[in-house]
Amino acid sequence: MLQTMIMTIVAIPLVLGMAAALGRSRLPAPAFALLLPLFAAVVSIGIEGMPAFPPVRAAHKFPYVLAAGGFVFALVAWRMRVVAPALAAIGAAIAIGLPAWWMGANILAGNSVKATTVAILAVLAIVGAFVAAARKAETPDGAHLLPQAIFATSLASALVAITGGYMGMAMFNGGLAALAGGYLLVSYVSHIRGNAQALALGGVGAFAFAWVAFMGLVATALLAPKASMAGLIAVxxxxxxxxxxxxxxxxxxxxxxxxxxxxxxLIAAVPALAGILIAGLQFAG
Known part of the structure; x- marks a missing residue:
């Protein structure tokens, strides 16, 4: 049992993240944008098993959301090299709102706290997408923060899911953290070997990677029965x-x-660390 968990939550996602990092400079932009959500779907299926079709429960719908998102991002990357800020904001609203409603319409309709949390997370995603798309002259150091922020978001989401009482999302977000960790490992080795842009991540692939981590957070807000609202928002x-x-x-x-x-x-992870602390304090209280 323990060996299976290590394989599905750590080893396989870590290898997938390393493969994504190795393929970033070799693959065309549409393929890279497709790869990351598909890898996340593989992580989900490895943990939860093959989902039913047609899916009924929200957990069954999640891998389909991730896979469909990959194809949408690949199509966007094929058609556009640069995404306008307004279009990025609209896309973020759809990319978060539509899956959240499909997975958890009944949950959102019956639980005002979860509905409020998801709505705030959607607003954060919209603002983040707009700002990211508007930063046309992004500095190299700024670009280096995104993979670390993705890792911090996924790891913090896993810990908040544990305190929220849903191990399924804790394991999935932990798998995403391992995937991001594999990506960071390869990129960091390249960085210390002299590649100043090894940790830079931009284009539609960056939006796809960030969306995967953010959807893990949104799904945690939907499915974890006792998840800390304040902790989730901080993350x-x-x-x-x-x-x-x-x-x-x-x-x-x-x-x-x-x-x-x-x-x-560490600087990028400050909000995530605050979210972990808030969730932990509420759990202990």
Whole structure:
């Protein structure tokens, strides 16, 4: 049992994340944008098993949401090299709102706290997508924060799901954290070998990767029965706040190059750490 959990939650996602990092510079943009949500669907299926078709429960619908999202992102990457801020904001509203309603319409209709939480998370996603698309002249250090922010979001979502009483989403988000960790591992090795842009992540692929992590958070808000609303919202700030974290990180250039990605990651993870603390305190209380 333990070996199976290690394989499905850690080992396989870690290898998939490493493969994604290796393929980033080799694959065309549509293929990379497709790859990340599909890998997330593989992680979900490895943990929950093959979903029923047609899906009935929200947990059964989640892998289909991830796979469909991958194809949509691939189509966008094929048609557009640059996404306008307004279009990114509209796309984020649809990409979060439509899956959330399909997976949990009954939950949202019957639980005002969850509906409010998901609505706030959707607003954060819209703002984050608009700001990210508007940053046309993004600095290299700012670009380096996104993979770390994705990792922090997924890991914090897993811990909030544990305190919220749903191990299924805890394991899935933990798998996403391992996937992001594999991506970061390969990118960091490339960085310390002299590739200054190894941790940079942009284009539609960046939106796809961030969307996967954010959907893990939204699904946790929907499905974890006792998840901390304040904790989830704090974690949800991690990705939208990455540009602000980049401003701070850009002032810390005196550190050795090998340490900068780690320090940048700690700066990007501040909202996620706050969310973990809030959820833990509420759970203990």
């Amino acid at each position: 949800g700030l991690t990705l939208p706040a990455a540009p602000l974290a980049a401003i701070v990180a850009n002032r810390l250039t005196h550190f050795p190059a090998a340490l900068r990605p780690l320090i940048n990651g």
